[in-house]
Amino acid sequence: MATLDTSRPAAAALFAGLSLRAWKVIGLAAVLAAACVLPFTISSYQLLLANQVIVYAVALLGLNILTGYNGQFSLGHGAFYAIGAYCTAILLDKTGIPYWATIPLAGALCFVAGFLFGLPALRLEGHYLALATFALAVATPQLLKYKDFDFLTGGVQGIVISGPDTPGGLPLRSDQWLYFFCLLWTVPLFVLAWNLLRGRTGRALMAIRDHPLAASSMGIDLARYKSLTFGVSAMYTGIAGALGALLAQFVSPDSFDLFLSIRFLVGIVFGGLASMAGVFFGAIFIEFVPNLADLVSKAAPQAIYGIVLIVCMYLMPTGVMGLLRALGHKLGRLVAR
Amino acid sequence: MRFRTSLLTAAALLALAGPAFAADAPGVTATEIKIGNTMPYSGPASAYGVIGKGETAFWKMVNEQGGVAGHKIDFISVDDGYNPAKTVEQARRLVEQDGVAFLFNPLGTPSNTAIEKYLNQKKIPQLFVATGADKWGNYKDFPWTIGWQPSYRTEAEIYARYILQEKPNAKIGVLYQNDDFGKDYLAGLKDGLGDKYAKMVIKEASYEVTDPTIDSQVVTLQGAGVDTLVTAATPKFAAQTIRKVYDIGWRPLHFMTNVSISVASVMEPAGVEKAVGLISASYGKDPTDPTWKDDPGMNQWRDFMKKYMPGADLADASYVYAYGVSLTMLQVLKQCNGDFSRENVMKQAANLKDFELPTVLPGIKLNTSPTNYHPIRQMQLEKWNGKTWVLFGKVLGGAGS
Numbered sequence: 001m002a003t004l005d006t007s008r009p010a011a012a013a014l015f016a017g018l019s020l021r022a023w024k025v026i027g028l029a030a031v032l033a034a035a036c037v038l039p040f041t042i043s044s045y046q047l048l049l050a051n052q053v054i055v056y057a058v059a060l061l062g063l064n065i066l067t068g069y070n071g072q073f074s075l076g077h078g079a080f081y082a083i084g085a086y087c088t089a090i091l092l093d094k095t096g097i098p099y100w101a102t103i104p105l106a107g108a109l110c111f112v113a114g115f116l117f118g119l120p121a122l123r124l125e126g127h128y129l130a131l132a133t134f135a136l137a138v139a140t141p142q143l144l145k146y147k148d149f150d151f152l153t154g155g156v157q158g159i160v161i162s163g164p165d166t167p168g169g170l171p172l173r174s175d176q177w178l179y180f181f182c183l184l185w186t187v188p189l190f191v192l193a194w195n196l197l198r199g200r201t202g203r204a205l206m207a208i209r210d211h212p213l214a215a216s217s218m219g220i221d222l223a224r225y226k227s228l229t230f231g232v233s234a235m236y237t238g239i240a241g242a243l244g245a246l247l248a249q250f251v252s253p254d255s256f257d258l259f260l261s262i263r264f265l266v267g268i269v270f271g272g273l274a275s276m277a278g279v280f281f282g283a284i285f286i287e288f289v290p291n292l293a294d295l296v297s298k299a300a301p302q303a304i305y306g307i308v309l310i311v312c313m314y315l316m317p318t319g320v321m322g323l324l325r326a327l328g329h330k331l332g333r334l335v336a337r
Numbered sequence: 338m339r340f341r342t343s344l345l346t347a348a349a350l351l352a353l354a355g356p357a358f359a360a361d362a363p364g365v366t367a368t369e370i371k372i373g374n375t376m377p378y379s380g381p382a383s384a385y386g387v388i389g390k391g392e393t394a395f396w397k398m399v400n401e402q403g404g405v406a407g408h409k410i411d412f413i414s415v416d417d418g419y420n421p422a423k424t425v426e427q428a429r430r431l432v433e434q435d436g437v438a439f440l441f442n443p444l445g446t447p448s449n450t451a452i453e454k455y456l457n458q459k460k461i462p463q464l465f466v467a468t469g470a471d472k473w474g475n476y477k478d479f480p481w482t483i484g485w486q487p488s489y490r491t492e493a494e495i496y497a498r499y500i501l502q503e504k505p506n507a508k509i510g511v512l513y514q515n516d517d518f519g520k521d522y523l524a525g526l527k528d529g530l531g532d533k534y535a536k537m538v539i540k541e542a543s544y545e546v547t548d549p550t551i552d553s554q555v556v557t558l559q560g561a562g563v564d565t566l567v568t569a570a571t572p573k574f575a576a577q578t579i580r581k582v583y584d585i586g587w588r589p590l591h592f593m594t595n596v597s598i599s600v601a602s603v604m605e606p607a608g609v610e611k612a613v614g615l616i617s618a619s620y621g622k623d624p625t626d627p628t629w630k631d632d633p634g635m636n637q638w639r640d641f642m643k644k645y646m647p648g649a650d651l652a653d654a655s656y657v658y659a660y661g662v663s664l665t666m667l668q669v670l671k672q673c674n675g676d677f678s679r680e681n682v683m684k685q686a687a688n689l690k691d692f693e694l695p696t697v698l699p700g701i702k703l704n705t706s707p708t709n710y711h712p713i714r715q716m717q718l719e720k721w722n723g724k725t726w727v728l729f730g731k732v733l734g735g736a737g738s
Contacts, residue, residue: 044433045434048429049426147516156446244422250421254445259380294378298378
């Protein structure tokens with residue numbers, strides 16, 4: 001232990017005797033407290049944006065587990081987001097199931113869908129997997145319009161649903177309640193992911209990413225881990241889709257086009273691959289930068305978006321979290337000196 | 338203590354006064370009216386973004402000419418990327434953050450569907466939506482949402498009327514895309530033919546957007562003995578249909594949806610000579626049609642374009658659309674007579690009487706009422722002569738729904 005401490009003098013010495021870890025816990029508590037106070041301090045529209053950021057963060061976490069931690073590329077996570085959203089919308093539209101019960105069902109469905117998709121995808125590596133998942137994203141809007149599913153999906157028209165009402169007795173507006181409802185899903189999902197990734201499983205996932213051959217010679221069952229990771233990843237993104245449907249109160253094929261999948265990938269790369277905190281920065285990026293681009297130019301908002309993205313990636317090649325880590329490192333060395 | 342009480346009273350009064358004034362006419366001040374709009378400036382449908390640009394230029398012109406009843410128009414048009422989830426977010430931004438009085442001409446059927454419930458619940462007018470679907474005339478369930486252009490259903494009804502008049506013994510076949518767009522045509526033919534539908538329409542054939550060709554459907558229709566064909570197909574399939582019908586030596590009386598009458602994307606790929614005799618319907622003046630070269634109405638539009646949109650493509654019919662729909666909005670604001678409350682704006686939008694536009698065909702008049710939310714219900718038939726579309730006959734009206 002002593003050697004460990006001296007190898008990282010910065011961590012031990014940092015800021016008034018508190019370790020980096022302690023500061024992280026304090027920071028996390030502060031963020032959580034802020035997240036709980038937030039809905040009472042901002043307007044209803046801003047709350048919608050904040051809620052959307054949270055939902056995107058869950059979706060990005062799903063993709064990051066797969067791509068960042070396990071090294072499997074997916075250009076098709078918009079499809080799982082769509083499946084989750086449609087699952088909730090169809091259940092609310094066709095059955096009497098309460099809205100809160102649709103979320104785990106959507107998650108379970110997406111887990112199965114992701115797992116099944118992961119099985120054949122085992123044969124594909126790197127770019128080839130990226131293309132296979134890309135096909136999924138391309139097919140999704142058309143499948144949702146397909147006539148034989150029309151009675152369920154509502155075809156091109158989509159499905160209009162009602163948002164949840166505040167449960168009796170709670171002094172909250174319905175949008176405030178929805179925000180807390182999303183938060184109640186988000187926090188456990190992040191805790192679960194944290195537990196999953198910091199232990200044995202996480203090390204196995206990263207070993208597969210870094211050196212599959214070495215990982216398998218160490219006794220890691222590649223096929224099992226990879227397909228299960230696909231399932232878990234799809235489940236996260238699917239739950240996000242389900243929450244997103246409650247937020248928009250409408251689903252239609254046009255809500256889940258190819259761009260959605262690409263935006264997710266942009267999100268995790270911008271935030272930082274293999275980083276749980278990074279997904280929030282990614283979510284903020286994909287939620288707000290299009291709006292900013294629209295403010296700058298009506299003629300070519302996508303060009304502005306592209307320029308912003310290029311500049312960001314040039315300045316922060318390892319994403320926001322990479323930059324923060326590098327800054328933390330420098331700061332640590334300064335303090336140690 | 339007294340000071341505090343009076344301060345509290347003042348604060349309470351202010352708090353009361355604020356919302357009270359806002360509730361009167363939200364989005365309206367003594368000098369300004371805020372109007373919101375969503376457009377696909379980015380994404381798959383960004384070609385339609387020019388409509389938003391045309392409208393922005395239009396309101397700039399109105400402001401330079403002094404505005405409406407002393408009010409300048411603050412037109413806030415935002416990008417939704419043709420993604421309904423984004424439209425919801427942007428509509429709420431316009432209403433809750435920017436505080437617009439109402440939404441004007443948001444574009445897209447799914448986008449408008451996504452926000453119609455929200456806007457109707459809040460009683461915010463959703464005026465003259467930019468979509469051709471028939472559902473926008475549903476004044477009973479959505480009294481705050483009103484359409485503008487003739488719906489596909491109205492168009493089909495007009496074809497039915499023409500067939501009843503000119504060819505009462507027609508054996509009609511319908512080739513339609515299997516979605517809302519195609520089905521609106523079936524509904525319109527039923528409206529127009531009434532109880533004769535079952536007798537006159539001898540064959541309906543549908544195709545999927547995913548089908549590679551419609552050849553077999555065309556052959557089936559010919560085999561059934563159809564002599565009058567109504568085609569509700571998007572441009573690619575429309576071109577295929579025209580070509581196939583010609584190539585198998587079939588010469589039915591052929592009606593083509595006005596979605597697919599573009600010279601560049603339908604007539605030329607199909608073969609301009611193969612389409613001779615094709616019939617369609619229009620409501621607007623085509624900016625490339627030489628008929629309107631010296632038309633005063635279109636010149637008014639051209640002057641506007643020259644001054645406020647220099648360098649824009651004058652062959653793009655979307656600019657004509659933007660100008661026409663904005664003039665309709667302006668007329669509603671003028672009719673408001675200074676009272677721009679949401680109730681009155683909606684009331685006047687549903688109170689257009691024989692309003693004429695310089696950019697629609699002569700004889701077409703816009704009419705709305707509390708039970709008619711389809712402002713344009715008239716069209717004129719036109720025939721393809723191998724070079725251009727030639728209007729013929731009188732302006733025909735459909736009842737709509």
